[in-house]
Amino acid sequence: MAISSTGLGSGLDVESIVSSLMAVERRPASLLQTAATTMKSQLSTYGQLQSHVSTFQDKARALNSLTLWSGTTATSSDANVASVTTGEGAPVGSYSLLVKDLANAQTASSPAFPSKDHLMGAGKLTIELGSWTGDPATFGLKAGTTSVTVDIGPGESSLAAVRDKINAAGAGVTATVIYDASGARLSIRSTQTGAENGFRISAEEQEPGAGGLGLAKLAFDPEDGTVSGLSLNQSATNARATLNGIDIESASNTLTDVADGMTIKLLKKSASPIDLQVAQDTESMKTKVTEFVNAYNELSKFIATQTKYNADSKTAGKLQGDRTVIGLQSQLREILRGTSTAPSALRSLSDAGLEVQKDGTIKLESKKLDAALATPAELRKLMSSSDLSNETSSGIVFRFAKLADSILGTEGPLESRTSGIQSSIDRNNKRVSDMETRLAQTEKRIRAQYQSLDANMAKLSGLSSYVSGQLAALSRNS
Template sequence: MATSSVSSSATLSSAGIGSGLDVESIISKLMTVESAQLNLLQEQSTSLNAKLSSFGKLQSNFSTLRDKANALTSTTLWNGTTGTSSDTSVVKASTSASTAAAAGNYAVTVNRLATGQTLTSSALPAGSTLSAGSLTIELGSWTGGTPASGSTPATPPTGFEPKSGSSAITVNIADGETSLSAVRDKINAAGAGVVATIVTDSSGSRLSLRSRETGAENAFRISASETVDDGNSASGLSALAFDATAASSPMSRTTEAANADASINGIAISSASNTLDNVVDGLTLTLQKVSSTPVSVDVAADTSAIKTAISDFVTAFNAVASFIRTQTAYNADSKTGGDLQGDSGALAIQAQLRAVINQGSSASSVFGRLSDVGIAMKADGTLETSASKLDNALGNLEELKKVLVTDGANSAESGFVRRFKNLSDAALGSDGVFDSRTAGLRTSVTRNSKSQEAMQSRLELTEARLRRQYSALDTTMAQMSTLSSYLTQQISAFNSGS
């Protein structure tokens, strides 16, 4: 289609009008031919960016493989143990992640659970108030006295020993804060090591105080001081006082503070808490209830965690192997290849992964190949696990550890997972295949972009030149057409006159 424009001489011109040529169509077709190289550069750019993206995904998958190899070569994993109780209703067992518990069997007997002290006030009618004043609460242990034994009644304590590192707390009760609920809230806010609650039944409401923590050293005594003493220790704020050494106290003790009493393999254990941490290195026992017969606690290697780590590693390996296989494949039906088809870096990684598995290991005297412990390579390059073989290998944990994680003097003397760890460390390092290949691809992308820019500039100059040439041709042909018309007129006029 002709293109109209206003010339510098203010005359209307249109390319092709003078000559009758379809100048725009001619220029468009010529530029299509000229643009072939630019199109090729754009196709190359798309391919380079796709390859760069795929290599980034491969690097991410390889990083995951390294993480799983690191987890599987961890000393903590292989030293890990698990505790199992024959009766979890009596005692629960768990092991520490930081301190390895020694494998073995422990007989645990629970004679008494650790308890905290509990005090209860007399029942008060609904809406009753106490009096202004103060309560002083002091943590500690009651001394002297004897517990009940058979038909012999208990004798009361004779003294009180304050808890080391703890100070008495005074709770001030002002006018307007004398209701049972207000006193409860003031005590709970004081941080005195006790918890206050209100228990209500048909006989009225009682204030109940209990130790926040269990153990004999977390018993407590309470002294009360009324702003205006009514002279009656059973009324007002005085009704909340307690001293176990006194013949009688306004509050009654319903539970005594006591340490847990247990035995482990016949060794007597006393604890302020029902959770026994590191009584046996790395083993935590949680006492649940009293039992007259010992409970068996077994500590053994945590083969379940090792099995999970192996499964995670195989999954990570398969993700890498499957990605490389897909990205380097050629589809004969669609006649298209993966983004990394023929890529030297991807093919080198694939070859190195297979070489690690194909080379035997002398690290173990029992297992020489990865397939011996139930991990074998399939035809597609991924790994599959034989549960029965792996379980059998887990039964010989020391040799399994050797064939997987030994750091030998060379590759042949090293464990298989250790080799993968070393391979991934090298590949993902600053001088590894991923950094070097990625840098090369980015350089190619930059070079391609500059080539496109240069080509685009050349095409713009070429189009401008063609337009100038065809504009000149159009003008010349228009002039020739005008001259031809004039001559035709003159000849016609001459012939008519003759």
């Protein structure tokens, strides 16, 4: 480590002198660094502002959604009998539903086997989907389907292995081993409900099963008179109901095509009709209005905080005097206090319970909003009607969304301002870097000058001491 001895010979405090001079030289750089800190703070604040505007934009767009104002909700007078939901296009209405029968899947089970490891022997099972009709029953193959053959090899003939082979075949049925006091039974069930989804199974034994209990015990074909195979537990049936007195039959217990936009799920038979009501979803509308108000208030309060000056503490907000932000605040307030000439019984936000406060925020009057929601079509006109040729005929929230779009656009004022601040920071950093280079050179030059001065003063001090010594000697010898 280099040890500086500057000033030791002359008594001159060179380090303090250089430090004092450089402190003066560094003042412009310090001012630039302070400016950089201020600009970085502004840039961060603009980032927060963009976040608030983006949230506000999302909530305004939600109120401009056509699906929101056409949305419906449905209720059932007996949710144990049927549930009901609505989607896009569901009209408001009232329905009477009587559930006569539920749709069922065909289920059949085998005789009892000693265990799931019982060997069924090798052979084939052929599975067909279709409907059973008449008495005696006759089988009709389901349109668009073909039979599926399940091959059972000698090394894969346990009851559990046969179950797995059936399930892997994709034949429209599922197999399960169920245990009771008699042993293990194979239960086979259609994967879908409805009369057309019954099944027929034929068996071909190429190798007998253990104890004479082979694949033939898994056959099911009443038409062929097969009685030693699977036993029928549940027939495949359609759901039957009436909706507003009109007979309905369905292979599924979920009715999706009986009324526009409405889905009815049948749960059990009913002794008498139940009521299904479809009404406009005003709760969702109210939620979106509330979210919009909250987003607006958060944005308004943020701008107010960042642009105000506190006379007591003599401190200013980070964006105090910023023309871009003040201009945004002015535009927001202008739209907020505006009216819409769109044909509607509601002309201003105040008519819908959105009361403008002195500080520029909105207070939501719930009862007044509920009254406006009694006529959602009129409220939609006030909020989100669009007329690109006439601004005053557009909904007020539509104008807010349009303003937010322009503010957040790639060429919008926020993007331009943040880009400008960042450019200023970059230029400032370049000036600081250049200045630091010059300051290093200046310090080197000043230090060299004072080191030379120090050396010369040390020489003069030595010469002075020598002359004083000689004069003293001469005085003693005289």
